[in-house]
Amino acid sequence: MIVTTEKLTKRYGSRAVVDAVDLNVREGEVYGFLGPNGAGKTTTLRMLLGLIRPSGGSATVLGHPPGSPKGLHQVGSLIEGPGFYPYLSGRDNLRVHARRRGARDVEVEAVLQQVDLTGAAAAKFRSYSLGMKQRLGVAAALLGQPKLLILDEPTNGLDPAGMADMRDLVRALAEQGQTVLLSSHLLGEVEEICDRVGVITNGRLVAESTVAELRGDTVLLVRADPIEKAALVVDDSVVVDGALHVQAAEEYAPVIVRKLVEADVEVREVRPLRRTLEEVFFEMTAKNDLGAVS
Numbered sequence: 001m002i003v004t005t006e007k008l009t010k011r012y013g014s015r016a017v018v019d020a021v022d023l024n025v026r027e028g029e030v031y032g033f034l035g036p037n038g039a040g041k042t043t044t045l046r047m048l049l050g051l052i053r054p055s056g057g058s059a060t061v062l063g064h065p066p067g068s069p070k071g072l073h074q075v076g077s078l079i080e081g082p083g084f085y086p087y088l089s090g091r092d093n094l095r096v097h098a099r100r101r102g103a104r105d106v107e108v109e110a111v112l113q114q115v116d117l118t119g120a121a122a123a124k125f126r127s128y129s130l131g132m133k134q135r136l137g138v139a140a141a142l143l144g145q146p147k148l149l150i151l152d153e154p155t156n157g158l159d160p161a162g163m164a165d166m167r168d169l170v171r172a173l174a175e176q177g178q179t180v181l182l183s184s185h186l187l188g189e190v191e192e193i194c195d196r197v198g199v200i201t202n203g204r205l206v207a208e209s210t211v212a213e214l215r216g217d218t219v220l221l222v223r224a225d226p227i228e229k230a231a232l233v234v235d236d237s238v239v240v241d242g243a244l245h246v247q248a249a250e251e252y253a254p255v256i257v258r259k260l261v262e263a264d265v266e267v268r269e270v271r272p273l274r275r276t277l278e279e280v281f282f283e284m285t286a287k288n289d290l291g292a293v294s
């Protein structure tokens with residue numbers, strides 16, 4: 001595990017803005033930390049970086065407590081503005097960061113290439129588009145070859161083209177074996193690039209799983225007659241709203257259909273119970289809000 005937290009909590013006054021969060025980021029994955037604005041994402045990431053102190057619980061980052069020098073130099077982060085000089089070029093800004101991190105100038109050229117800014121490296125930072133500024137921020141985070149990249153809302157405020165560039169960049173980094181923990185409130189934006197996601201709402205982690213699991217790709221919906229008999233014939237199934245929900249991946253659909261037909265059950269429909277992440281997220285957020293009211 002690259003990051004683990006156990007009951008990680010941050011209270012401001014009597015309010016827990018991060019409430020007993022257990023999350024796990026595995027080596028080499030892109031982990032999407034998802035939740036609406038104000039859910040507690042930034043606060044959690046700041047705790048992982050040692051920028052603020054937890055009120056309770058614990059965390060380890062690369063096997064070390066957050067903020068310990070041993071762990072910190074293996075972590076690159078983009079969280080709130082990275083602090084670039086407007087009148088320096090992208091390249092010179094990175095050189096300033098490289099000196100601070102003890103990285104060499106050749107590395108500056110390497111990270112510029114990684115984020116596809118070599119062509120614009122000589123231009124002043126203030127002339128960059130927001131997308132380019134964000135990518136320069138990622139480049140700065142990549143200096144020193146960190147094992148873990150923590151990116152807080154890297155697509156925030158970007159236009160569709162900028163978002164697509166950022167997605168491509170994260171995907172490319174992942175292909176090179178980089179572990180990435182990124183936060184977002186735009187689920188549709190990150191579902192394609194994340195291996196696993198953690199969903200936080202009102203400070204609580206309400207789910208942690210693969211995107212496929214969260215969407216229900218591993219559940220088949222079967223409409224059949226008589227449904228009670230179908231439920232007896234098919235293992236790992238429950239009847240929900242007059243249809244059968246079966247814990248099985250799409251590949252098992254033919255097997256299930258054969259079983260049902262052999263048992264004289266009429267099959268009307270078999271399909272994966274796939275929901276968009278937006279739907280899943282909406283349900284979870286609604287449930288959590290109800291929980292908070294009662």
Ligand SMILES: Nc1ncnc2c1ncn2[C@@H]1O[C@H](COP(=O)(O)OP(=O)(O)OP(=O)(O)O)[C@@H](O)[C@H]1O
Nearest residue numbers: 012017035036037038039040041042043044153185
């Ligand atoms: N220093 C602070 N004092 C009091 N409350 C705070 C402080 N910092 C954050 N909060 C509150 O904690 C909650 C969670 O904030 P946080 O920034 O972690 O959310 P977030 O999920 O990152 O959302 P966003 O995307 O809007 O930044 C918010 O309601 C915020 O107002």
